Amino acid sequence: MVKKLLLVIFAFFLSGCSTLYNPATGRNEFIMINSQTEVQLGRSVVNDFIKEHPLVRDQKMQERALAIGRKVAFVSERKDIEYNFYVIEDKELNASTFPGGFIFMNKGLMDVLNDDELAYVLAHEVGHVAARHIAKKIQSNMAYQLLLGVAFAGTGSGSGENAQTIAQGVDTVYNLISLSYSRKDEYEADRLGVKYAYLAGFNPYGAINALEKIKQGEGPSWKILGYFRTHPYVEDRQKALKTIIPEVAKKK
Numbered sequence: 001m002v003k004k005l006l007l008v009i010f011a012f013f014l015s016g017c018s019t020l021y022n023p024a025t026g027r028n029e030f031i032m033i034n035s036q037t038e039v040q041l042g043r044s045v046v047n048d049f050i051k052e053h054p055l056v057r058d059q060k061m062q063e064r065a066l067a068i069g070r071k072v073a074f075v076s077e078r079k080d081i082e083y084n085f086y087v088i089e090d091k092e093l094n095a096s097t098f099p100g101g102f103i104f105m106n107k108g109l110m111d112v113l114n115d116d117e118l119a120y121v122l123a124h125e126v127g128h129v130a131a132r133h134i135a136k137k138i139q140s141n142m143a144y145q146l147l148l149g150v151a152f153a154g155t156g157s158g159s160g161e162n163a164q165t166i167a168q169g170v171d172t173v174y175n176l177i178s179l180s181y182s183r184k185d186e187y188e189a190d191r192l193g194v195k196y197a198y199l200a201g202f203n204p205y206g207a208i209n210a211l212e213k214i215k216q217g218e219g220p221s222w223k224i225l226g227y228f229r230t231h232p233y234v235e236d237r238q239k240a241l242k243t244i245i246p247e248v249a250k251k252k
């Protein structure tokens with residue numbers, strides 16, 4: 001795992017930087033991790049994630065996530081990567097997204113959400129990818145680590161300490177992926193999520209119902225903590241969505 005990540009990080013150092021207009025966010029963004037590196041980074045982490053979180057064998061369930069996921073990804077602004085959708089054996093009401101467009105739905109969500117609600121959750125995750133939230137988080141931290149490395153080099157430290165600095169960078173990448181998004185990122189992914197769901201032909205109000213189901217955690221065995229940990233502020237987001245949805249549904 002560490003070795004693979006190291007290779008990706010070296011690729012990242014070599015890949016160069018550029019400022020790019022991101023149509024999903026409507027902003028010019030400083031991009032250090034290009035799409036190719038982002039996919040490579042995602043794939044290296046996903047391979048290990050799947051070993052620990054087996055995919056659901058129910059082919060129909062996988063196809064349902066894939067079919068709806070592809071519809072909402074098709075109308076997103078970011079088309080330079082391939083989106084992948086999988087369902088994993090996990091009752092927790094949660095979804096996980098890795099860099100490069102690898103989106104995992106827990107079986108628990110698939111069981112309780114109808115198609116309109118599912119379209120919103122999948123589109124919300126696609127929104128995180130289109131807005132490059134994870135990539136931006138990683139690159140800002142890598143820039144910090146890089147500065148740290150330069151600082152170490154300046155003091156004439158040995159190769160042992162340099163290796164330690166790089167190892168810390170690897171840890172950081174892995175930790176960042178499992179951390180929650182910022183409040184701003186959540187609202188942005190929600191705005192994109194209802195937009196994509198609506199443009200793909202789903203009822204955008206499925207978003208509010210989906211969050212309601214997640215909030216109530218139907219059934220005694222479902223742990224609702226998961227979605228709150230990686231997608232917090234559920235009640236505030238429902239309130240914001242009630243304003244956003246009529247605006248989104250007006251345009252087309």
Ligand SMILES: [Zn+2]
Nearest residue numbers: 181186189231
């Ligand atoms: Zn989110």
